[in-house]
Amino acid sequence: MHPCIMEALQLSKLPAYPISKPILTPKRKHVGYTVENIAIEILKGVWINGSIYRPAKYKGKIPVILNPDGHWQDHRFREDAQIRCAALAKMGAITISYDLFGWGESGLQFKYEDHRKALSQTIQTLGAIRILDYLLSLKEADTSRVAITGGSGGGSHTVLMTAIDDRIKVSAPVVSVSSYMYGGCPCESGMPVFLCGGGTDNLELAAMAAPNPQLLVSDGGDWTDRMPEHDFPYLQKMYSWYGKKENVENVHLPTEKHDFGINKRTAVYRFMAKYLNLDLSAIEKNGQIDESTITIEKMSDMYVFGEKGEQLPAHAVKGFENLEKVFEEAIK
Structure with missing residues (x-):
């Protein structure tokens, strides 16, 4: 499945790294953690932007957790996204939280409607791979404790990244995984990933995480409503083949709806503390x-390139047609 997925994403051959260093803003200090913004050039003239949260004090090697965004208003700048990343840092x-393609600061280069094009799934995946490359190059990063968690479209992205990148050891897709819903956006299903293996779905992709620890958070108000009685038993069966049935967990919140609220965050915090040896106290x-x-x-504090993009580098690619040209050239 892995080779087929990478071919479907047109990433069988990863593009060469642009010769540039990540752009980092000065650290902002808060109670128990710091924040700095980052832009990583993933293709010539194309950046993925995010915010890195770190514990204020630490010794030795520490875990890395990716927090991809979902399709919620205010993107990675919204309150619950900041809270989740800060809490995990504490x-x-x-x-790290990072933008969807065409959303957040990516909107300085591309239009919102470009996010609804198939290539967005590939660009987001490439961006996450490059983020991991950077974070795991840090001397303090523990490459044996790498995790990812995201909700909604960020949950679909969590499942995909866990399936294709062996560096990720722990995953927690939230309000996303379902056997009857593949994702409502081309950034989740635009490329022919679901044609692999004779036809597949997000539930089977989630099973590719086995035997590594995985938490699935579901609720009664969206397409994850059948997780406990239908989808979760399948995942337990897949994990049991490795003798690790206990490594897949489900927290189901039947009265809740599609969000990343406190009860969903609590489930993620406890799961990450358990498997990454974090300090829940x-x-x-x-x-x-x-x-x-x-x-x-x-929101303005979380920009890399300024509120109106006034610090966007001069060679920045703008427009989807130009992105397509750059990408095609990069994968030759």
Whole structure:
């Protein structure tokens, strides 16, 4: 399956790295963690932007957790995305949130409607691979403790990245995995990934994580509503073939809807603490998760290239047609 997926994404041959260093903004200090913004050039003139959260103090090697965004208003700048990344950093991990293609700061180069084109799935995947390349090159990064968690479209991205990148050891797709819903956006299903293996779906892709630890968070208000009785038993069966049935978990919230709210975040925090050896007590008070010491930053503080893109490099690619040309040249 892996070779077929990479071929479907047109990433069997990864494009060469542009000769540039990541652009980092100065660190902002908060209670128990720091934040800095980053832009990584993934193709000549094309960047993926995000924010890196780190524990304020740490010793030795620490885990890395990717936090891809979903299709929610305000993108990675929204409150619950900031809270999740900051909380995981306070617990002792390097965490990063990053933009969907055409959303957030990517919108400085491409139109919103470009996100609804098939190549967006490939560009987002390439961006995540390059983010991992960078983070795992850091001297403090523990390459044996690498995780990913995202909700909705970010959950689909979580499943795909876990299936294709062996560096990821722990995963937690939230409100995303279903055997009857493949994702409602071309960034999730635009490339012919689901034609692999004679026809597949996100549930089978999620099974490719086995035997590594995986948490699936589902609810009663979206397409994950049948997870406990239909989809989760299948995953348990796949894991049992490795003798690791206990490594796949499901937290189902039948009265909740499609979001990444506190109960869903709590499930992720506890799961990541369990498998990445994180300090849950850093965000826990009297047995309850306490996110009250986390600072919600202004959107303008989270930009790399300025509020209006005034710091975007001069050689930046703009427009989808130009992106297609750059990508085709890069994979020759």
